Amino acid sequence: MEETDDIAALIGRVTLKDRAAFDRLYNAASPKLFGACLRLLKDNTEAEDAMQDIFVKIWNKADRYRPGNASAMGWLYAIARNHCLDILRARKAPLRSMEQTLDIPDKAADPEKSAVNAGEGRRIDICMMELEPDKAEAVKAAYVEGYSYAELSAHYEVPLNTMRTWLRRSLMKLRKCLEK
Amino acid sequence: MxxxxxxxxxxxxxxxxxxxxxxxxxxxxxxxxxxxxxxxxxxxxxxxxxxxxxxxxxxYAPAIPPLHVKKDLMNRLFGTPELKPKGLWHSLKLWRGITAGALAVSLFTMGLFITDRQTAATSEPLIASLQAETGNIRFMAFYEAGTDKIRLSKLDAEKTSEQDFELWLIEADGQPQSLGVIPNSRRSTIDLSQDFIRKINAGDTFAVSIEPLGGSPTGAVTGPVIAAGVSDVL
Incomplete structure (x- = not known):
C-alpha cells in the first residue's frame, strides 16, 4: 500500500501536469476509490464511468489540495464520494434496498478497537460511541452507503422530519465531542 | 434562495x-x-x-477497476498516445508559430543578442514561454546550455509581499526540482547550482509556483502553479 506521503507528493506533481505522476497516482489510489464507487453506486458500469470523471477532476483540481490541511487519500476519497453522491441524487430510480446497511460488521466492537489502534486519528469512533447505537448506525450508513434522509427515514420507518431531527441532534453531539 | x-x-x-x-x-x-x-x-x-x-x-473494500477504465481515462485526457498533447498549456513550438512578434519583444527585453549564439557554437540556446492555463504568457525563460544562469523575463504575474515565485525544472522523469526563487523584477537571473548545469535539455518543462517567502519549505511544490512551458531550441 502506498504511504500517504507518497500520495501527497504525487498530487503535488500532478499540479504540474506531470503525466507520469498521474499514472502512478491512478495505480495507487484507484482500487480504494473504485471500492468506494462500487459501494455507493452499487452498479459496475456506473462506477467505472464515475472513476473516469473522478480522475479527470483530480487531474484538473490537484492544485486545490493543500498539504497539511487534509490527508491526501482523504482528499481523494472526498472527491470520489462527492461525485458518486451527485450521481445518486440525480437518479430517478426508487429508493435503494437498505439490506447492506445492516451488514456493517461489528458496530459496537470495531470502533473501540480501531480507536485504540490509531490513537487520536480515530476520535470520530470514540465520539460515535457516545451516540445511541441506531443513530450511530444511521450516520455511518449515510457516510458509507450515501443514503439520503428520505432513504434513512424509509428504512427506520420514521417520518422524514423525525429522521432529520434525529440526525441533526446526533451531528450536534458529534461536533461537541469532536471539538473537545 | x-x-x-x-x-x-x-x-x-x-x-x-x-x-x-x-x-x-x-x-x-x-x-x-x-x-x-x-x-x-x-x-x-x-x-x-x-x-x-x-x-x-x-x-470501503478496495477493488481494482477494469483495465479499460484507465485506458479510456488517459485517452480522454491526453488523446491517443501517438498524438502530441493538446492541452491549454501549449508547447513553445505551437505558441511560437502564432505570436512570433511577442517572442521578438520578449527576447529584446531579456537583452538577448543573436550574436551570442554565433560565438558559442557548441552551446544550445533554449527558450521557454511559461504560460498560465488560460494561455497568457507570464514568464519567458532563456538558457544557454552549459552556462550557470537562467535569464527570466516576467511579463504578467502577480504575487503578494508574503510570497515568492519559485522556478522548477521538470525533466522527462517528471519530478519537479527547484531551480530557485525568482527575484521580483521584470528581468532577473537565477544562478544555477552545479548539479543543474549539464542537466537542462530541450523538452524539459519549466514551471513557476507561488510559494511562501524564501521558497518552498519542503523542497517540493506546495503552492499553486501559475505558469508552465516546455523549453525548445531557439
Whole structure:
C-alpha cells in the first residue's frame, strides 16, 4: 500500500501536469476509490464511468489540495464520494434496498478497537460511541452507503422530519465531542 | 434562495456535516454545493467534517477497476498516445508559430543578442514561454546550455509581499526540482547550482509556483502553479 506521503507528493506533481505522476497516482489510489464507487453506486458500469470523471477532476483540481490541511487519500476519497453522491441524487430510480446497511460488521466492537489502534486519528469512533447505537448506525450508513434522509427515514420507518431531527441532534453531539 | 440566507454558526456546521454525509437531496444539496464554492468559512467546515469522517473510508473494500477504465481515462485526457498533447498549456513550438512578434519583444527585453549564439557554437540556446492555463504568457525563460544562469523575463504575474515565485525544472522523469526563487523584477537571473548545469535539455518543462517567502519549505511544490512551458531550441 502506498504511504500517504507518497500520495501527497504525487498530487503535488500532478499540479504540474506531470503525466507520469498521474499514472502512478491512478495505480495507487484507484482500487480504494473504485471500492468506494462500487459501494455507493452499487452498479459496475456506473462506477467505472464515475472513476473516469473522478480522475479527470483530480487531474484538473490537484492544485486545490493543500498539504497539511487534509490527508491526501482523504482528499481523494472526498472527491470520489462527492461525485458518486451527485450521481445518486440525480437518479430517478426508487429508493435503494437498505439490506447492506445492516451488514456493517461489528458496530459496537470495531470502533473501540480501531480507536485504540490509531490513537487520536480515530476520535470520530470514540465520539460515535457516545451516540445511541441506531443513530450511530444511521450516520455511518449515510457516510458509507450515501443514503439520503428520505432513504434513512424509509428504512427506520420514521417520518422524514423525525429522521432529520434525529440526525441533526446526533451531528450536534458529534461536533461537541469532536471539538473537545 | 437559501444560499443568501445567513445561517447561524451551528446551522452552518450541521449543514456542512449533512453535505459531507450525503444526506441532502435536490435543491438543498445544490445550494450547499454553491455555498461551498463561494463561502470560504463553509468550505472550511466541510473540510473539517471530511477529516473527521475520514476513518470511515476504511469501510470501503478496495477493488481494482477494469483495465479499460484507465485506458479510456488517459485517452480522454491526453488523446491517443501517438498524438502530441493538446492541452491549454501549449508547447513553445505551437505558441511560437502564432505570436512570433511577442517572442521578438520578449527576447529584446531579456537583452538577448543573436550574436551570442554565433560565438558559442557548441552551446544550445533554449527558450521557454511559461504560460498560465488560460494561455497568457507570464514568464519567458532563456538558457544557454552549459552556462550557470537562467535569464527570466516576467511579463504578467502577480504575487503578494508574503510570497515568492519559485522556478522548477521538470525533466522527462517528471519530478519537479527547484531551480530557485525568482527575484521580483521584470528581468532577473537565477544562478544555477552545479548539479543543474549539464542537466537542462530541450523538452524539459519549466514551471513557476507561488510559494511562501524564501521558497518552498519542503523542497517540493506546495503552492499553486501559475505558469508552465516546455523549453525548445531557439
Amino acid at each position: 437559501t444560499q443568501d440566507t445567513p445561517l447561524t454558526p451551528e446551522d452552518s456546521h450541521i449543514l456542512a456535516a449533512e453535505y459531507v454525509l450525503g444526506l441532502l437531496e435536490g435543491a438543498p444539496r445544490r445550494t450547499a454545493s454553491e455555498r461551498l464554492e463561494n463561502d470560504a468559512e463553509f468550505a472550511a467546515q466541510v473540510s473539517a467534517w471530511e477529516q473527521h469522517f475520514e476513518p470511515m473510508n476504511a469501510a
